[in-house]
Amino acid sequence: MSRKQIVILGGGTGGTMVANRLRRRFDLDAAEIHVVDRDDRHVYQPGLLFVPFGLAHVEEIVRPRRRQLRSGVVFHENEVAEARIARDEVLLEDGTVLPYDALVVASGVRLQPEETEGMTGPGWNERVFTFYDAEGADALHGALERFDGGRLVVNIADMPIKCPVAPIEFAFLADWYLRERGVRARSEVVLATPLDGCFTKPIASEHLTYLLGEKEIELVTEFSAGEIDGVNGKLVSYDGREVDFDLLVTVPVHSGAAYVERSPGLGDALGFVPTDKHTLQTPAKANVFALGDATDLPTSKAGSVTHFEAEVLTENxxxxxxxxxxxxxxxxxxNCFIETGFHKALLIDFNYETEPLPGHFPTPIGLPLLRESRLNHLGKLLFQPIYWHVLLPGRDLPGLGSAMPTAGKKRTLSTPAQGARR
Amino acid sequence: MTITLIADAPVDVDTEGFLTNSEQWNEQIAEAIAKANGIAELTDRHWLVVRFMRDRYLTTGSAPSIRSLGKESGVPVKELYQLFPKGPAKLAAKIGGIPKPKGCI
Incomplete structure (x- = not known):
């Protein structure tokens, strides 16, 4: 076998895991591995949720990308101009051409606040914020510290988004934070979502809706944000409904990386890459693979998904x-931990066919599923060192393989306490 | 799943009234579903969206989201909401005789 060229676009969760797994799999003389990213900042994205509440600082969750890559992986800090899949090569903005035998698209998503009318207008980063990037999360921290009561609205502009539970977690943590600061009594916390419930999966949605009610968080459903008026504090839906806010925490529209749209035959209208849901090969060409947030797969855009995919993709x-x-x-x-505030969290575990069920993970003895517990909160905190030291280097975590475990799950439907059913 | 009569034709529908067999659909059924959902008359703009949704579903196996509908059908999102109040993707799917869009996960 001649020496293979592997080019990986994106040095985030997926790209780093795949590069390191491939590097261990192939000898140096069997494969040359290139990773391309436009910057050298690898953000531990689950940490962004904690920054606005002062529970984490940006510098604690950002590390250099190249330092996460095994030796023998070549890192290019450069923007991708175009992936020329017909010619099996990638053109970088500085003119470098990287020919490949296999291409891995791992470039995640791009936030597009400018797609929603008024979002980046007057009031942006003054009373309209996002915590979906490090700068926004940091700015929101300051605004929350100054928040002295009023209407705090959390809004998802449109689906799909990364980590669909994060906005719910934000609302839970906001409730906790405002109570700790003694301003909850003169505050309202609202979650406005385009979905017909607070989450995409019915059983988990029911449990979470019950928790929202318990914490007195108002839920506004089927709300598609059409326009934001940051001066008068109004969020207006496409069908004309208005939600007033003093502080708006928004999750902007997501698209795939810009170069995907510039690369003929690679992506769909939103810049996501159509991908086989089981093999992770793309229909674009047999030597093009994709994983993580960059794909169009019908599962959550989440680090855990990317981690499980990385195993399969490397093998393929x-x-x-x-x-x-x-x-x-x-x-x-x-597999997602959901922070619910007051040092507790809930855990959900699901796949294409099985929605999140109650029980325990990964076996009948383990972390409780779909139930608030301190143990799950500790699990979430412990996850950051595991991420940097076990998952990114591409080591296997015992008991946490790619396939969803079923041993601890309860298949009968359980009804949460009263009040949850509509 | 139940069988119901729409525009004098027996069709299979789910609990929310979406056709579960897209081959049972025809234009009279589309007009009847539209009327029942508050759209008195299907204009050319309505048909453009309905046909786009239906074609996309029949060729790819899934219906587009509102945002891709806005980008690809040539009808901007704002107008989609004027044509199909509340949920354009859902309502256009229902009128087009295809299953309820799964939405996002």
Whole structure:
């Protein structure tokens, strides 16, 4: 086998895991591995949720991308101009051409606040914020410290978004934070979402709706944000409904990376990359693979998804080089801790076919599923060192394989306490 | 799943009234569903969206979201809401005789 060229676009969660796994899989003389990213800042994205509340600082959750890559991986700090899939090469903005035998698209998503009318107008980063990037999360921290009561509205502009539970977690933590500061009594916390419930999966949505009610968080559903008036504090939906705010925490519209749209045949209208949901190969071409937030897969855009995909994708690149049949190994597995405030969290675990169920994870003895507990909160906190030291280097975590475990899940539907059913 | 009569034709629908077999659809059914959902008359603009949704579903197996509908159908999102109040993607899917869009996850 001649020396293979592998180019990975994106040095975030997916790109780093795949690069390191491939580097361990192939000897230096069997494969050359290139990773391209436009900057050298790897953000531990689950940490962004904690920054606005002063529970984490930006510098604690950002590390250099190149330092997370094993030796023998070549890092290019550069913007991708275009992926020329017909010619098996990538053009970088500085003119470098990287030819490849296999391409991995791992470039995540791009926030597009300018797509919503008025979002970046007057009031942006004054009373309209997002915590979905480090700068926004940091600015919001200052605004929350100054917040002295009023209407705090959390809004999802449109789906899909990264980590669909994060806005709910933000509302839970805001409730906790305002209570700690003694201003909750003169505050309202509102969650406005385009979905018909607070979350995408019915059973988990029911549990979470119950918790929102308990914490006196108002839920506004089927609300598609059409316009933001940051001067008068009004969020207006496309069908003319208005939600007033003193402080708006928004999750802007997401699209795929800009170069995807510049690369003929690679992405869809929103810049996401159509991808086989089990093999992670793209229909664009047999030697093009994709994972993580960059894909159009019908599962959550989340780090856990990317981690489980990285295992399957690495295996399939090896099989592709060996001319073997690809493994249809990815089952849509996702696993998320949901912070609920007051040092508690809830855990959900699901895949394409099975929605989040109650029980325990990963076996009947383990972390409680779909139930608030201190143990889950500790699990969430412990996750950051695991992320940097186990997951990114591409090591396997015992008991946390790609396929969704079923041993501890209760298949019968349970009804949460009264008040949850509509 | 139940069978119901729409525009004198027996069709399979789910609990929310979405056709579960897109082959049972025809234009009379579309007009009847539209009327029942507060759209008195389907204009050319309505049809453009309905046909776009239906074609996309039949060729790719899933219906587009509102945002891709706005980008690809040539009808801007604001107008989509004027044409199909409340939920354009859902209502256009219902009128077009395709299953309820799964939405996002």
């Amino acid at each position: 690149i090896a099989r592709y080089f060996a001319d073997e049949e690809l493994e249809a190994g990815y089952d849509g597995h996702a």
